[in-house]
Amino acid sequence: MKPKIVQFEEKLIVGISTEMSLVQNKTSELWKSFRGRTKEILNRSSEYFISLQQYPSSYVENFDPHKKFVKWACVEVDAVENMPLGMGRLVVEGGLYAVFNYKGNAENAPAFFQYIYGEWIPNSEYILDDRPQFEVLDAKYKNNDPTSEEEVWVPIKTK
Template sequence: MTPRIVESKARKLIGVSRSMSILTNRTAELWSGFRQRVSEISLRVSPDFISLQNYPEDYFRHFDPKKSFEKWAAVEVLEVSNIPQGMQFLELPTGKYAVFEYKGASNDPRIFQYIYNEWLPTSRYRLDHRTHFEVLGEKYKNNDPNSEEQIWVPILDR
């Protein structure tokens, strides 16, 4: 699977976040609460959802499934004029990303094993310490083998 290399524009997001780890995964709980309230967000750019992760700087260097990271359930907005109570604003800066068009169950870890253990080490890029995210569009079907999503991995030239 060969990714597209994209220079992403800055994005304004509104959503909810929670600290978790691979072992204490609370993604379903995070998304359940967010989806119930997403209609409160105005000026959405598209009907797509954004699932994102902010990892500590050494997260991938010394991987530990107990190590915490920040997980977000969000949507992109044109401008931030009214943030619903209990939600937060996050701006993603511009930057270079490897974008993987993934088709398969979202709970299958093999795509991430491929990206970080096979594609990245043999590419002309290295991982950048910025936000990782997935765009969940109209073809996204949680944990369905026919689901489609975009996986955005922040990169820098070596």
């Protein structure tokens, strides 16, 4: 499984975020509260959705499923005028990303991420960068379906 290495340009996103851990996973509730409100967001620059994680420094290196991080359910926008009440905005800094294609449901995701962090990164010419990781959910994404597909964007920099 070889990723594409992409130079990502800075993007502006709008959405809802919450703090959680893998043990106290609130992803389903986060997306339920966001999906019903996407029509309120003006200036969308694409049709896809973004699931974004802001991990603390050394989250992966010192992995603990109880450690908290911030998760966003969001979309990309060109501007943030008239932002919906209760939503936030975030500028995702540009830089290198390794883009992996994931096919499957959430059950199989831990092995997929173990490969990325445990095998691919250590054996590549890159190290993990301290920027958000995110998944792009386009028309091929089908929640919890084994045929679902998404792009996983992992922030990297040269060793």
